[in-house]
Amino acid sequence: MTESVDRQTAATRLxxxxxxxxxxxxxxxxxxIGSATGLCxxxxxxxxxxxxxxxxxxxxxxxxxxxxxxxxxxxPAFVVAVDVASIQxxxxxxxxxxxxxxxxxxxxxxxxxxxxxxxxxxxxxxxxVCEILTELIxxxxxxxxxxxxxxxxxxxxxxxxxxxxxxxxxAQTHRMAARLIEAGADIGRLNEILFECRSRxxxxxxxxxxxxxxxYCGGRCAMIxxxxxxxxxxxxxxxxxEDLTSLPRSxxxxxxxxxxxxxxxxxxxxxxxTSRSYDACAIARRLGGGGHARAAGCEISGNLDNAKxxxxxxxxxxxxxxxxxxxxxx
Amino acid sequence: MTESVDRQTAATRLxxxxxxxxxxxxxxxxxxIGSATGLCxxxxxxxxxxxxxxxxxxxxxxxxxxxxxxxxxxxPAFVVAVDVASIQxxxxxxxxxxxxxxxxxxxxxxxxxxxxxxxxxxxxxxxxVCEILTELIxxxxxxxxxxxxxxxxxxxxxxxxxxxxxxxxxAQTHRMAARLIEAGADIGRLNEILFECRSRxxxxxxxxxxxxxxxYCGGRCAMIxxxxxxxxxxxxxxxxxEDLTSLPRSxxxxxxxxxxxxxxxxxxxxxxxTSRSYDACAIARRLGGGGHARAAGCEISGNLDNAKxxxxxxxxxxxxxxxxxxxxxx
Numbered sequence: 001m002t003e004s005v006d007r008q009t010a011a012t013r014l015x016x017x018x019x020x021x022x023x024x025x026x027x028x029x030x031x032x033i034g035s036a037t038g039l040c041x042x043x044x045x046x047x048x049x050x051x052x053x054x055x056x057x058x059x060x061x062x063x064x065x066x067x068x069x070x071x072x073x074x075x076p077a078f079v080v081a082v083d084v085a086s087i088q089x090x091x092x093x094x095x096x097x098x099x100x101x102x103x104x105x106x107x108x109x110x111x112x113x114x115x116x117x118x119x120x121x122x123x124x125x126x127x128x129v130c131e132i133l134t135e136l137i138x139x140x141x142x143x144x145x146x147x148x149x150x151x152x153x154x155x156x157x158x159x160x161x162x163x164x165x166x167x168x169x170x171a172q173t174h175r176m177a178a179r180l181i182e183a184g185a186d187i188g189r190l191n192e193i194l195f196e197c198r199s200r201x202x203x204x205x206x207x208x209x210x211x212x213x214x215x216y217c218g219g220r221c222a223m224i225x226x227x228x229x230x231x232x233x234x235x236x237x238x239x240x241x242e243d244l245t246s247l248p249r250s251x252x253x254x255x256x257x258x259x260x261x262x263x264x265x266x267x268x269x270x271x272x273x274t275s276r277s278y279d280a281c282a283i284a285r286r287l288g289g290g291g292h293a294r295a296a297g298c299e300i301s302g303n304l305d306n307a308k309x310x311x312x313x314x315x316x317x318x319x320x321x322x323x324x325x326x327x328x329x330x
Numbered sequence: 331m332t333e334s335v336d337r338q339t340a341a342t343r344l345x346x347x348x349x350x351x352x353x354x355x356x357x358x359x360x361x362x363i364g365s366a367t368g369l370c371x372x373x374x375x376x377x378x379x380x381x382x383x384x385x386x387x388x389x390x391x392x393x394x395x396x397x398x399x400x401x402x403x404x405x406p407a408f409v410v411a412v413d414v415a416s417i418q419x420x421x422x423x424x425x426x427x428x429x430x431x432x433x434x435x436x437x438x439x440x441x442x443x444x445x446x447x448x449x450x451x452x453x454x455x456x457x458x459v460c461e462i463l464t465e466l467i468x469x470x471x472x473x474x475x476x477x478x479x480x481x482x483x484x485x486x487x488x489x490x491x492x493x494x495x496x497x498x499x500x501a502q503t504h505r506m507a508a509r510l511i512e513a514g515a516d517i518g519r520l521n522e523i524l525f526e527c528r529s530r531x532x533x534x535x536x537x538x539x540x541x542x543x544x545x546y547c548g549g550r551c552a553m554i555x556x557x558x559x560x561x562x563x564x565x566x567x568x569x570x571x572e573d574l575t576s577l578p579r580s581x582x583x584x585x586x587x588x589x590x591x592x593x594x595x596x597x598x599x600x601x602x603x604t605s606r607s608y609d610a611c612a613i614a615r616r617l618g619g620g621g622h623a624r625a626a627g628c629e630i631s632g633n634l635d636n637a638k639x640x641x642x643x644x645x646x647x648x649x650x651x652x653x654x655x656x657x658x659x660x
Contacts, residue, residue, distance in 0.1 A: 164494045164507070165525050167518040171508040177494070178501035178508070188497040188606065195495050199582045203540065210537045252529045276518065 002106075002115035007132070010105060010121040011140035014043065017078035021070055021099055024054040025084040026091025029242075030159025030194065032083035033058050035107070035129040037065045038152035039082060042133075042143040049074050053099065055091025059239030061193055065152055079103045081117060083129040083156075085110035085290070107132060112281075112290065127168040130156030134176040147184030154185040155194065162246065163195050167276070167294060198240070205236040209244055209259075221256045221315050222248035225304065228262040245271035245295075256283070256315045260307060263299070268307040272296045272315075278322055283314045332436075332445035337462070340435060340451045341470035344373065347408035351400055351429055354384040355414040356421025359572075360489025360524065362413035363388050365437070365459040367395045368482035369412060372463075372473040379404050383429065385421025389569030391523055395482055409433045411447060413459040413486075415440035415620075437462060442620065457498040460486030464506040477514030484515040485524065492576070493525050497606070497624060528570070535566040539574055539589075551586045551645050552578035555634065558592040575601035575625075586613070586645045590637060593629070598637040602626045602645075608652055613644045 005013075014020070022040050024032040036052045043050040051070035058067070070076075079099050081090075085108060090096045106117035109132065111124035126132045130153040137143050137153075145153070157177060161169045164177070181187055198206075209224040216223060224247060231241070241261055249257025257273040270287075273295055274280040280296035287310060289298025300307040335343075344350070352370050354362040366382045373380040381400035388397070400406075409429050411420075415438060420426045436447035439462065441454035456462045460483040467473050467483075475483070487507055491499045494507070511517055528536075539554040546553060554577060561571070571591055579587025587603040600617075603625055604610040610626035617640060619628025630637040 165521045167521075169517060169521075171511040174504040174508040174511065178504040181501040181504065187499060191495045191497075191499075192605065196576070196580045197582055198580050203543070203581055207537065207540045210533065210540070213533070246526070250526045250528050251533055252527055275522065 002117055002120045005105075005119045005121050007121065007136050007140045010107060010119070011136060011142075013105060013119065014039075014078075014080070014141060015046065017104070018048050019074045019077040020048060020050040021076035021079045022050060022052045023079065023081040023084065023090060023096060023099060023103065024052065025089040026055040026093075026096075027238075028054050028056060028058050028062075029083075030062065031128045031130055031156035033062055033065065033067070034152045034154075034156030034159070035082040035133055037067050038130065038133055038137065038149045038156075039080070039107075040068055041066065041146070041149050041152065042137045042141055044068070045143045045146070045149075046141070053094060053096055055093040055096045059237065061197070061239065062155065064190075064193065065155065066148060078105075080105040080107065082107050083110075084108065085112050086114040087116050107136075110292075125170065125172075127166070127170060127173040128156045128160035130154070130160070131173055131176050134179055145180065145183035147186070150180040150183035150185035151190060154180045154187060154190055158187075158190065158194055163191065168292070198243075199236070201235040202237075202240040202243075204234040205231070205241060206244060206247075208234060209247065213248070215254075216312055217256070217316060217319060219253050220319060221258065221312070222251050222254045223258040223260065223308070223312075224248050225260040225308075226262065227304070228264065228266070231261065246273055249273035249275065255319065256280075258311060258315070260304070260311075262304075265301075266303075267299050267301040268304065269299050270297060270307065270311050272298070272311075274318075277326070278318055283311075283318050286314050286317075287311065332447055332450045335435075335449045335451050337451065337466050337470045340437060340449070341466060341472075343435060343449065344369075344408075344410070344471060345376065347434070348378050349404045349407040350378060350380040351406035351409045352380060352382045353409065353411040353414065353420060353426060353429060353433065354382065355419040356385040356423075356426075357568075358384050358386060358388050358392075359413075360392065361458045361460055361486035363392055363395060363397070364482045364484075364486030364489070365412040365463055367397050368460065368463055368467065368479045368486075369410070369437075370398055371396065371476070371479050371482065372467045372471055374398070375473045375476070375479075376471070383424060383426055385423040385426045389567065391527070391569065392485065394520075394523065395485065396478060408435070410435040410437065412437050413440075414438065415442050416444040417446050437466075440622075455500065455502075457496070457500060457503040458486045458490035460484070460490070461503055461506050464509055475510065475513035477516070480510040480513035480515035481520060484510045484517060484520055488517075488520065489524055493521065498622075528573075529566070531565040531567075532570040532573075534564040535561070535571060536574060536577075538564060539577065543578070545584075546642055547586070547646060547649060549583050550649060551588065551642070552581050552584045553588040553590065553638070553642075554578050555590040555638075556592065557634070558594065558596070561591065576603055579603035579605065585649065586610075588641060588645070590634070590641075592634075595631075597629050597631040598634065599629050600627060600637065600641050602628070602641075604648075607656070608648055613641070613648045616644050616647075617641065 284296035
């Protein structure tokens with residue numbers, strides 16, 4: 001059973017600690033890596049030894065982040081996980097699992113956080129962990145936001161909200177963005193890197209995806225699919241494909257958008273995106289995955305037909321369940 | 331010569347006026363129509379007669395805006411233009427030009443505003459006219475932001491900044507977004523309408539555009555082109571094509587992105603988008619167009635080859651000019 005803590009308690013424990021190891025989730029995104037790096041820089045500004053550890057390499061686009069990677073040069077005395085909802089999400093590489101079981105603190109914005117750490121700060125209404133840290137670092141930890149820290153936190157805030165498009169975006173999210181800009185985050189450059197730069201191979205993958213587009217459930221479900229061969233042929237990076245997952249849901253009349261990407265082991269990674277009133281997490285959870293209400297994911301082994309059949313079955317169930325709830329009973 | 335006024339003076343004149351006609355620019359976008367409608371609702375809340383007039387119909391996606399169209403039922407005693415930088419931009423339909431010459435007030439965020447109105451409030455640092463009105467309406471005009479007014483103003487704020495992506499976005503832009511959310515703007519619904527809904531025909535046009543993609547100037551210029559036939563075949567609305575204009579510039583290594591759309595009269599409407607350090611407006615202006623530093627446009631008559639040749643010549647000049655400036659002279 002984890003101890004639920006508030007911001008000040010979390011900050012007080014971080015201030016009392018040293019030799020701090022910060023853990024990100026596997027297949028790192030902008031929020032886990034932005035919050036880890038921002039927190040690391042803030043702790044270093046307090047004169048502490050701190051470093052970041054992640055199971056997987058970070059996408060190339062985040063190269064501008066000034067990350068101190070953990071290289072084994074100190075024995076971690078305090079372990080803090082950021083944006084990691086459950087133990088499985090840490091991954092298996094780089095000996096990450098050696099440290100997971102002794103996580104002293106977890107800072108997260110997933111309401112589904114499993115409470116695996118000794119103490120947990122969860123704010124489910126926050127659009128990103130970086131949104132929490134934009135106040136926690138200066139107001140509770142007492143470290144002024146430098147342009148460098150602001151760039152880290154803007155990275156997570158902007159990527160986790162699809163640049164302030166997703167429903168998770170609140171007035172507080174925008175207010176934190178304003179604060180980061182005032183602290184010196186160069187959002188012109190960051191937005192160009194994060195949202196306005198697509199490689200030629202990504203463009204090629206987009207064309208392939210558009211050609212694979214299929215409609216199901218009377219047009220209420222759209223699916224794009226990229227096989228391993230197609231992914232390799234276009235040369236597109238996995239991280240670049242992430243953006244494509246919003247495409248099928250964005251089509252008029254589509255309530256559930258599915259993106260199937262074949263993994264190196266042949267299994268299919270499925271991204272589920274839903275419009276309001278439909279629960280992406282419920283669909284993904286029934287296939288062993290998870291996530292948020294509008295964006296979730298799961299993996300299905302087996303061939304493409306099996307994967308399609310399995311996910312479409314769950315989509316149909318969710319559409320039927322919600323429609324039944326929406327209609328008054330007679 | 332126009333009189334330059336501040337927010338309070340503009341608000342005082344609006345408070346003193348009645349029978350107010352609000353003018354938008356032709357081919358209306360989210361900012362001109364959002365600010366016109368928001369201002370109209372605010373003036374009506376003060377008990378005034380007010381209505382909106384625009385040369386062209388508004389794109390279908392803005393149907394949720396509660397617009398009081400001018401129907402000739404009152405004789406305008408005060409004319410205010412919003413987001414219209416010059417007289418030509420008013421258009422020629424709906425007798426708009428009858429009122430332009432007696433514009434009492436213009437509220438704009440284009441530094442290039444021609445000063446055609448009797449009094450002008452220009453704030454070039456504002457990302458949108460709606461950003462100005464988010465403070466002007468409650469703080470100067472004294473009308474509380476209703477959820478309805480907030481939805482109008484969010485529409486302009488979000489669309490003119492590409493949902494807070496463009497370099498025009500500032501801390502103030504985000505702070506105004508926060509204020510509009512708190513005033514009741516349903517951004518979940520609005521963002522879905524404005525940014526996450528693409529018709530099947532738009533998707534079809536996107537595929538056509540990707541197939542037309544060409545690179546010039548050693549990959550520093552990318553061009554997509556849709557002929558009139560292609561546009562008609564896909565059935566895509568002109569307004570939907572607007573979004574596509576950001577595609578070519580978004581490709582890695584591309585400094586100038588061009589989108590050519592053939593108009594009903596055979597001429598080509600060219601949208602110019604540039605990365606930092608290159609001036610889209612300079613390119614468009616030399617062909618009789620105009621706009622902002624990163625986003626501008628012009629029209630060229632003649633066949634496709636002529637249009638391509640003319641615009642590429644100006645692109646090459648701009649690339650060469652900037653590169654010469656960037657390199658120190660020996």
